[in-house]
Amino acid sequence: xxxxxxxxxxxxxxxxxxxxxxxxxxxxxxxxxxxxxxxxxxxxxxxxxxxxxxxxxxxxxxxxxxxxxxxxxxxxxxxxxxxxxxxxxxxxxxxxxxxxxxxxxxxxxxxxxxxxxxxxxxxxxxxxxxxxxxxxxxxxxxxxxxxxxxxxxxxxxxxxxxxxxxxxxxxxxxxxxxxxxxxxxxxxxxxxxxxxxxxxxxxxxxxxxxxxxxxxxxxxxxxxxxxxxxxxxxxxxxxxxxxxxxxxxxxxxxxxxxxxxxxxxxxxxxxxxxxxxxxxxxxxxxxxxxxxxxxxxxxxxxxxxxxxxxxxxxxxxxxxxxxxxxxxxxxxxxxxxxxxxxxxxxxxxxxxxxxxxxxx
Amino acid sequence: xxxxxxxxxxxxxxxxxxxxxxxxxxxxxxxxxxxxxxxxxxxxxxxxxxxxxxxxxxxxxxxxxxxxxxxxxxxxxxxxxxxxxxxxxxxxxxxxxxxxxxxxxxxxxxxxxxxxxxxxxxxxxxxxxxxxxxxxxxxxxxxxxxxxxxxxxxxxxxxxxxxxxxxxxxxxxxxxxxxxxxxxxxxxxxxxxxxxxxxxxxxxxxxxxxxxxxxxxxxxxxxxxxxxxxxxxxxxxxxxxxxxxxxxxxxxxxxxxxxxxxxxxxxxxxxxxxxxxxxxxxxxxxxxxxxxxxxxxxxxxxxxxxxxxxxxxxxxxxxxxxxxxxxxxxxxxxxxxxxxxxxxxxxxxxxxxxxxxxxx
DNA sequence: GTGAAAGCGCTAACAT
DNA sequence: ATGTTAGCGCTTTCAC
Numbered sequence: 001x002x003x004x005x006x007x008x009x010x011x012x013x014x015x016x017x018x019x020x021x022x023x024x025x026x027x028x029x030x031x032x033x034x035x036x037x038x039x040x041x042x043x044x045x046x047x048x049x050x051x052x053x054x055x056x057x058x059x060x061x062x063x064x065x066x067x068x069x070x071x072x073x074x075x076x077x078x079x080x081x082x083x084x085x086x087x088x089x090x091x092x093x094x095x096x097x098x099x100x101x102x103x104x105x106x107x108x109x110x111x112x113x114x115x116x117x118x119x120x121x122x123x124x125x126x127x128x129x130x131x132x133x134x135x136x137x138x139x140x141x142x143x144x145x146x147x148x149x150x151x152x153x154x155x156x157x158x159x160x161x162x163x164x165x166x167x168x169x170x171x172x173x174x175x176x177x178x179x180x181x182x183x184x185x186x187x188x189x190x191x192x193x194x195x196x197x198x199x200x201x202x203x204x205x206x207x208x209x210x211x212x213x214x215x216x217x218x219x220x221x222x223x224x225x226x227x228x229x230x231x232x233x234x235x236x237x238x239x240x241x242x243x244x245x246x247x248x249x250x251x252x253x254x255x256x257x258x259x260x261x262x263x264x265x266x267x268x269x270x271x272x273x274x275x276x277x278x279x280x281x282x283x284x285x286x287x288x289x290x291x292x293x294x295x296x297x298x299x300x301x302x303x304x305x306x307x308x309x310x311x312x313x314x315x316x317x318x319x320x321x322x323x324x325x326x327x328x329x330x331x332x333x334x335x336x337x338x339x340x341x342x343x344x345x346x347x348x349x350x351x352x353x354x355x356x357x358x359x360x
Numbered sequence: 361x362x363x364x365x366x367x368x369x370x371x372x373x374x375x376x377x378x379x380x381x382x383x384x385x386x387x388x389x390x391x392x393x394x395x396x397x398x399x400x401x402x403x404x405x406x407x408x409x410x411x412x413x414x415x416x417x418x419x420x421x422x423x424x425x426x427x428x429x430x431x432x433x434x435x436x437x438x439x440x441x442x443x444x445x446x447x448x449x450x451x452x453x454x455x456x457x458x459x460x461x462x463x464x465x466x467x468x469x470x471x472x473x474x475x476x477x478x479x480x481x482x483x484x485x486x487x488x489x490x491x492x493x494x495x496x497x498x499x500x501x502x503x504x505x506x507x508x509x510x511x512x513x514x515x516x517x518x519x520x521x522x523x524x525x526x527x528x529x530x531x532x533x534x535x536x537x538x539x540x541x542x543x544x545x546x547x548x549x550x551x552x553x554x555x556x557x558x559x560x561x562x563x564x565x566x567x568x569x570x571x572x573x574x575x576x577x578x579x580x581x582x583x584x585x586x587x588x589x590x591x592x593x594x595x596x597x598x599x600x601x602x603x604x605x606x607x608x609x610x611x612x613x614x615x616x617x618x619x620x621x622x623x624x625x626x627x628x629x630x631x632x633x634x635x636x637x638x639x640x641x642x643x644x645x646x647x648x649x650x651x652x653x654x655x656x657x658x659x660x661x662x663x664x665x666x667x668x669x670x671x672x673x674x675x676x677x678x679x680x681x682x683x684x685x686x687x688x689x690x691x692x693x694x695x696x697x698x699x700x701x702x703x704x705x706x707x708x709x710x711x712x713x714x715x716x717x718x719x720x
Numbered sequence: 721g722t723g724a725a726a727g728c729g730c731t732a733a734c735a736t
Numbered sequence: 737a738t739g740t741t742a743g744c745g746c747t748t749t750c751a752c
Contacts, residue, residue: 013486015729026739031731041737061487062425063729066744071422073465073487081454082447082648090441094468103482105433106464108454122463126373127421127433233652266654269629288442292593294626375745386723391747401721423745426728 014057023051034059065126074315075128077107077119079136083231084259084287085304086134089156092308093132100316102129116142123151130315132156136200152318154311158201159328166318167328168311172202175300175333176209177216179254179282182335184217188252188280188344192225194239194264196256203228206256206284225250229260236263244271251279251344258283258290258299265293265340276342286336295339303331374417383411394419425486434675435488437467437479439496443591444619444647445664446494449516452668453492460676462489476502483511490675492516492668496560512678514671518561519688526678527688528671532562535660535693536569537576539614539642542695544577548612548640548704552585554599554624556616566616566644585610589620596623604631611639611704618643618650618659625653625700636702646696655699663691 016034020027025044032040033048040048051057065071074097078086090104097104105128107119116133120142123131130152133142143160146153155167183191193210196203211221224247229235236255240263243250253268255261261283265275275281275295283290283299290297310329317325376394380387385404392400393408400408411417425431434457438446450466457464465488467479476493480502483491490512493502503520506513515527543551553570556563571581584607589595596615600623603610613628615621621643625635635641635655643650643659650657670691677685 016731017729027730028732028740029738032738035731039737044737058481058484058486060426060729061482061485062422062429062431063744064731065422066420066426066729066746067731069422069744076466081450082444084442087442087447090466091468094441094466098478103478103487104466106450106454106466108451118458118463121418122421124418125421126418127463233649237652237654263652270654289593292597292623294597294623294630376747377745387746388724388748389722392722395747399721404721420745423728424747426730426745427747429728 013060014055016059019048019051019055019057022055023048069126070319071127071129072102073105073128074102074312075105075107075119075122075131076134077109077116077131078134079109081108084289085257085285085302088287088304089134089308092305093312095305096309096312100312102312102316120145123153124149129319130154132311132315134158136197136202152315154314154318156307156311164328166314166326168307168314168331169202169328170302170307170331171333172205172302173209173212175284175302175335176206176254176256177212178209178333178335179284179300180210180213181216182337183252183254183280183282183341184213186252186280186341186343189219190222190225190247190250191252191254192227192243192247192250194227194229194236194243194253194255194260196229196231196260198228203256210254222247229256231257231259233259233263233266236260237267238263240264240267241271244268252282252341253279254282254284256284258285258287258297261297261299261340262289262293265295265297275340278345280341280344282341290336291338293340298338298341299336301334301336303333306331373420374415376419379408379411379415379417382415383408429486430679431487431489432462433465433488434462434672435465435467435479435482435491436494437469437476437491438494439469441468444649445617445645445662448647448664449494449668452665453672455665456669456672460672462672462676480505483513484509489679490514492671492675494518496557496562512675514674514678516667516671524688526674526686528667528674528691529562529688530662530667530691531693532565532662533569533572535644535662535695536566536614536616537572538569538693538695539644539660540570540573541576542697543612543614543640543642543701544573546612546640546701546703549579550582550585550607550610551612551614552587552603552607552610554587554589554596554603554613554615554620556589556591556620558588563616570614589616591617591619593619593623593626596620597627598623600624600627601631604628612642612701613639614642614644616644618645618647618657621657621659621700622649622653625655625657635700638705640701640704642701650696651698653700658698658701659696661694661696663693666691 016027016030020030029040029044030048033045076093094104119131122128132154134156135158155165157169159167159169195207214221227239227243229239240253253264255264261281265281268275268279273279283297286299286301290299310331314325376387376390380390389400389404390408393405436453454464469476479491482488492514494516495518515525517529519527519529555567574581587599587603589599600613613624615624621641625641628635628639633639643657646659646661650659674685
């Protein structure tokens with residue numbers, strides 16, 4: 001419940017008029033100084049600046065927004081805030097926004113559906129100048145509304161069905177392809193995949209890339225080797241256990257994000273297997289913790305920070321009516337080789353020799 | 361560089377005046393309807409609402425902010441966005457803000473010092489109605505400025521020197537005390553501590569709690585058992601290695617946050633030691649991943665989400681001129697027992713028997 | 721219960 | 737280079 005009008009808001013402050021009077025000039029001149037306009041004499045500028053400093057004056061952004069029709073605020077609508085992914089994205093978005101003189105308003109979706117309404121309303125109300133949407137999938141109606149209203153928006157890590165709108169993602173499919181080929185190149189043949197939620201577009205793309213690589217090597221996708229995860233660590237753990245039980249001969253696991261890869265390594269170690277000696281683990285994302293695990297995680301780098309930056313750039317183009325920037329963009333992924341992938345063990349299945357089954 | 365005035369901003373929309381005309385009434389009546397005022401006849405309200413719906417009208421928040429002197433926006437200034445801690449906090453803050461009809465503007469500090477200036481400027485400019493500050497330490501000048509201007513603010517997880525300002529944290533000292541006593545109760549005597557950065561207040565508090573518990577048990581703090589970490593996973597890993605080398609007889613490690621605890625478990629496993637059979641590990645925070653590690657992490661729960669919620673509550677009181685809420689508040693910590701702590705091994709040092717030194 | 725009118729503090733023509 | 741003035745779209749007295 002909004003508590004509007006409950007009591008007085010901000011304390012009274014100086015206005016541009018007061019500054020003008022004290023400086024013995026007009027409000028427009030003060031405004032010019034405030035906005036760094038060139039057409040003010042040096043001495044006048046200095047005088048005004050002096051008065052401003054002395055009075056400890058600050059402009060009223062609400063008034064400015066009312067006349068300029070710009071709030072200098074961007075919105076960012078995002079779901080699961082807890083993940084490492086979101087942290088990176090936030091950093092990219094905030095950093096880039098700042099460079100454009102913009103601030104970022106955060107809208108979290110929580111668990112409720114249709115929570116995106118708040119952010120869209122804000123955009124429509126002119127509280128923000130543009131909106132960045134991080135959507136796992138669906139949500140077409142919200143997009144349609146924004147499009148109909150012609151308000152600036154950019155979708156992150158998701159591409160709508162045609163007609164395409166402005167979006168920024170990465171080469172998920174090619175990245176998964178490259179990762180899988182890397183594993184194949186090392187000599188692995190039984191490569192398991194722990195996917196993300198099936199209805200997320202990125203999961204589908206990465207699975208397609210995985211399949212591409214197998215096909216290229218003349219192999220088919222083996223259903224026993226594919227498990228659906230939730231992008232959470234626990235799901236990587238349990239999927240790996242199931243995989244180990246069902247397909248003892250596997251020598252590599254490709255987790256479709258780093259968090260699940262960490263869970264997978266946990267499960268492997270727990271089963272008495274060493275990474276990468278017995279089983280190689282490949283992640284996707286290159287989250288900050290990928291470099292902190294032990295062994296460090298080899299992973300397909302998702303340029304999350306750059307995606308955030310790029311999305312802001314596109315949004316700024318729309319806000320400033322610069323042509324272009326309305327088409328989907330995919331930033332390149334890259335393979336980051338660390339310690340968690342190696343040659344497959346000479347003899348398989350090695351599980352038998354390794355012993356130490358853990359408390360399965 | 362702000363791109364103000366580069367081109368037209370938002371497209372023209374309906375105004376309250378247009379709605380009034382179409383509904384055959386006055387702007388004030390429309391305003392009353394908009395603000396759910398009771399003094400409007402039912403039929404008039406219905407008529408206005410109809411017109412609003414038909415015209416797809418939305419209020420202009422900038423204009424509203426100008427007259428009410430309220431933007432319905434809160435600021436949140438925070439450093440390291442990548443940590444799990446910040447994700448939890450963001451969720452708490454955003455959720456609580458929403459319940460008050462508020463949105464949250466994010467200000468990240470990045471690496472630059474004095475980056476807090478932007479958020480404070482925003483508060484002073486009336487772009488936000490209040491500011492939440494997450495500060496590791498110091499930053500007294502910023503606080504002083506806010507205090508001098510009488511603008512609403514609340515500090516999170518840090519308590520200023522007297523005169524105290526409004527702040528919300530948790531019982532770090534008591535929590536560390538309880539955690540250490542738990543370990544002592546299990547029979548551990550050689551309990552190592554991996555602290556956070558020495559200049560962070562929370563590090564100091566937790567260290568004091570650790571010392572309290574030892575003192576209570578008639579023990580003194582052993583310098584060899586205390587290592588300074590950075591709250592990052594890697595630092596937990598390296599600190600544990602150093603600890604293992606220096607004090608082979610240690611049977612428990614108390615990491616001052618969960619991230620370092622995870623790094624510690626990694627190092628332990630890498631050295632061929634089982635958790636908790638050979639060494640117990642206790643964390644601090646109860647971050648989401650604490651329940652996802654293997655073994656799951658026993659930890660001192662820091663009510664991060666609640667801290668965020670509580671801070672918002674305090675801020676709202678200030679904004680609404682409700683008395684109180686200007687003193688420091690510490691929310692209670694609690695011990696979450698999971699799997700990573702157990703009895704110390706019967707014979708120590710067990711390292712000798714365990715073998716498998718890893719690639720130290 | 722409803723309407724008229726006065727701002728909120730700023731920017732941006734337009735004049736000089 | 738500087739000043740005058742008309743809004744931006746809303747809320748809010750104050751009349752009626």
